[in-house]
Amino acid sequence: MFADRNILxxxxxxxxxxxxxxNEFIQVHKSFVISKKHIDKIEGNRINIGSFTIPISKTYKKHVIKLIK
Known part of the structure; x- marks a missing residue:
């Protein structure tokens, strides 16, 4: 995902x-892989990257928190 386009x-x-x-990229949901360096904020089960909000699934939540720390 880019601010100006999507890549299939x-x-x-x-x-x-x-x-x-x-180790720069992590899977946060069955449909989403993100770059750790672009994370602006983690709120509950969501990650904010710019104007995008990406869901964190229950399956990946513990793994995401562990990798971010």
Whole structure:
């Protein structure tokens, strides 16, 4: 996701995470992978990145908090 455009990727998220395995990117939901350096704020089960709000699923919540610290 970019502020001015979306990029469609036809790979599985698990495959993309292997390609992006430099610990900069984390999966926060079954449909979302984000860059840690672009996180503005975490509020409850949501991450704010610019004007976008990304949900954090229960499945990934503990993992996200652990990686952010």
């Amino acid at each position: 990727v036809r790979e599985k998220i698990s495959e993309m995470l292997q390609i992006l395995s430099n």
